[in-house]
Amino acid sequence: MDNDVLRRGFPTVHVKFGEATAILVGDALQAHAFLTLASLDAPGDNRIALVRELAQAVSAEGAAGGQAMDLSLVGKHVELDRILVMHRMKCGALVRASVRMGALCGIAEDAAHAALYCALDRYSACFGLALQVIDDILDATADTATLGKTPGKDAAARKPTCASIMGLQAARQFALDLLRDAGEAIAPLGPRAERLSQLLQRANAYLLKHAPCA
Amino acid sequence: MDNDVLRRGFPTVHVKFGEATAILVGDALQAHAFLTLASLDAPGDNRIALVRELAQAVSAEGAAGGQAMDLSLVGKHVELDRILVMHRMKCGALVRASVRMGALCGIAEDAAHAALYCALDRYSACFGLALQVIDDILDATADTATLGKTPGKDAAARKPTCASIMGLQAARQFALDLLRDAGEAIAPLGPRAERLSQLLQRANAYLLKHAPCA
Numbered sequence: 001m002d003n004d005v006l007r008r009g010f011p012t013v014h015v016k017f018g019e020a021t022a023i024l025v026g027d028a029l030q031a032h033a034f035l036t037l038a039s040l041d042a043p044g045d046n047r048i049a050l051v052r053e054l055a056q057a058v059s060a061e062g063a064a065g066g067q068a069m070d071l072s073l074v075g076k077h078v079e080l081d082r083i084l085v086m087h088r089m090k091c092g093a094l095v096r097a098s099v100r101m102g103a104l105c106g107i108a109e110d111a112a113h114a115a116l117y118c119a120l121d122r123y124s125a126c127f128g129l130a131l132q133v134i135d136d137i138l139d140a141t142a143d144t145a146t147l148g149k150t151p152g153k154d155a156a157a158r159k160p161t162c163a164s165i166m167g168l169q170a171a172r173q174f175a176l177d178l179l180r181d182a183g184e185a186i187a188p189l190g191p192r193a194e195r196l197s198q199l200l201q202r203a204n205a206y207l208l209k210h211a212p213c214a
Numbered sequence: 215m216d217n218d219v220l221r222r223g224f225p226t227v228h229v230k231f232g233e234a235t236a237i238l239v240g241d242a243l244q245a246h247a248f249l250t251l252a253s254l255d256a257p258g259d260n261r262i263a264l265v266r267e268l269a270q271a272v273s274a275e276g277a278a279g280g281q282a283m284d285l286s287l288v289g290k291h292v293e294l295d296r297i298l299v300m301h302r303m304k305c306g307a308l309v310r311a312s313v314r315m316g317a318l319c320g321i322a323e324d325a326a327h328a329a330l331y332c333a334l335d336r337y338s339a340c341f342g343l344a345l346q347v348i349d350d351i352l353d354a355t356a357d358t359a360t361l362g363k364t365p366g367k368d369a370a371a372r373k374p375t376c377a378s379i380m381g382l383q384a385a386r387q388f389a390l391d392l393l394r395d396a397g398e399a400i401a402p403l404g405p406r407a408e409r410l411s412q413l414l415q416r417a418n419a420y421l422l423k424h425a426p427c428a
Contacts, residue, residue: 021282026237027272028279031269032269034248034268035265038269047262047265048265051251051252051262052249054245059249064238064241064245068238071235
């Protein structure tokens with residue numbers, strides 16, 4: 001929908017195969033995701049919890065709605081709060097679902113595990129938002145090789161972003177703060193959360209490398 | 215994807231709200247369908263069977279793949295078999311899923327109910343195909359008020375259809391035969407299948423009214 005010709009360094013699907021095929025591939029992959037969850041070797045109730053989690057994340061209240069809001073903001077002057085709500089619905093909901101679905105594979109979301117799910121929710125809220133803020137920053141600072149997509153698109157499309165509203169340096173510090181907050185949220189989980197912690201370190205290093213302090 | 219400006223007598227979503235919104239509404243409604251199934255008041259295993267059924271029906275092997283095949287056939291000379299395969303994947307898979315999901319809400323698909331599911335599969339294969347053949351016929355014979363969409367699109371788009379390959383009268387007889395076969399398939403089920411039988415009668419009457427014998 002940003003009509004970019006590149007993603008991850010490769011031609012985008014609609015450029016290579018046409019718009020109709022791109023739409024159908026999206027539809028088919030969404031169906032395949034639910035089929036995969038429904039076919040897992042796990043009790044029916046666990047699989048249903050996973051299906052609900054993914055469905056909510058990509059729904060009108062999640063990624064699909066966030067993307068619609070994203071399109072509606074183009075060319076408008078908006079407060080930072082609106083951008084943050086949009087980011088939480090869009091990428092934020094997917095990150096949250098990814099983290100929660102990993103947990104739901106092994107651990108029921110019940111009263112006995114309330115503290116665990118609370119920590120994971122705080123982690124994914126901060127990490128998901130940090131990823132979007134970093135994406136906003138790098139669109140303004142990085143080159144095509146780094147991004148794997150065309151840089152400068154946000155400004156060209158007059159899209160309000162965290163970077164355009166806060167300024168690059170403040171956005172950079174905001175992202176670093178969010179990554180730190182995410183780390184603090186999972187600190188009590190100890191070694192169980194090591195891989196979640198590694199993701200934060202990678203995002204942190206990526207930001208420092210591609211958007212060094214002015 | 216047929217770029218029609220009308221569906222069921224109303225402006226199509228992409229005409230009224232733009233293409234991006236139309237795509238997102240499709241994505242969001244698909245997610246909402248799975249969320250609805252996952253939230254039913256039924257045992258987890260039943261809900262998982264329903265999710266699998268719907269996911270398969272709209273997958274690359276079902277409606278999404280059938281629609282892609284539909285687009286790929288435009289302007290080509292093809293055998294009737296290819297059209298039938300496409301129809302079975304597209305509308306056929308959705309009709310089959312609708313019928314099976316109704317059954318799955320109350321009756322497990324196990325050895326004890328093999329005859330029931332076999333009858334329902336035969337019914338839905340014949341009925342789903344009949345609906346597509348009738349759609350092909352009416353695109354060539356009916357007006358906008360009857361169709362709720364623009365007639366003559368298939369010929370204008372040089373789309374091969376059952377009507378264009380078999381001829382209108384043969385296609386009409388084919389649809390009537392399919393509706394009769396569907397009725398025979400569920401006859402052994404007795405009054406339990408009354409509503410399925412009513413659907414056949416409605417389709418039959420609709421065809422006779424809007425595509426009378428030449």
